[in-house]
Amino acid sequence: MTATARSVGAAAERRAAWHLRWRGWRIVARNWIGGGGELDIVASRWRTLLVVEVRHRAETAAALASVDRGKLDRTLAAAQALIGAHKLQRYRVRIDVIALDGHGRLLRRRDILAGGTIGR
Numbered sequence: 001m002t003a004t005a006r007s008v009g010a011a012a013e014r015r016a017a018w019h020l021r022w023r024g025w026r027i028v029a030r031n032w033i034g035g036g037g038e039l040d041i042v043a044s045r046w047r048t049l050l051v052v053e054v055r056h057r058a059e060t061a062a063a064l065a066s067v068d069r070g071k072l073d074r075t076l077a078a079a080q081a082l083i084g085a086h087k088l089q090r091y092r093v094r095i096d097v098i099a100l101d102g103h104g105r106l107l108r109r110r111d112i113l114a115g116g117t118i119g120r
Contacts, residue, residue, distance in 0.1 A: 009056060012054050012055075012100045013030065013040055013041065013054045015100060015106065016052060016054045016100070016106070017030065017041055017043075019106055019108070020041065020043050020052065024045055025044070025045050027041060027042070027043050028042050028043060028044050029041070029042040029082070030042075032082055033078070034082060035077040035078040036077045036078065036081075037077050038078060039052075039053075039075065040052055040054040041054060042082065047091055047092055048092045049091035049092070049093050050094050050095075050096060051075060051079045051093065051094070051095045052097070053095070053096075053097045053098070054097075054100070055067060055097060055098070055100070056100045056101075057099070057102075058101060059101050059102070060099040060101045063099030063101065064097060064109060067097050067112070072112070075095060076095075094110070094111050095111070095112050095113055096108060096109060096111065096112065097109045097112055
């Protein structure tokens with residue numbers, strides 16, 4: 001990955017974190033690695049632990065489509081590792097995807113496991 005790609009990705013993650021904080025979420029971890037995967041953002045509110053995959057592409061549709069079954073499996077494994085490592089079993093876990101396009105527009109897909117939008 002080039003330095004430019006890393007900086008674009010970092011900027012997208014900062015924007016996504018700001019979006020979540022603005023909506024009342026508390027950011028508890030960023031770029032957490034474990035369980036064979038990485039969690040871009042982990043946030044909490046009440047008894048919900050929110051795991052967010054952040055994607056940046058020229059178009060939001062392409063960003064959303066880039067989260068395939070393999071990525072989802074790695075994200076789930078990492079989330080389970082985080083929950084086990086920090087004894088967070090009391091939380092309801094939800095996985096969202098935040099997609100940003102080349103114009104800075106943000107699209108958030110909530111609870112992607114329940115929505116059936118992954119793994120097609």
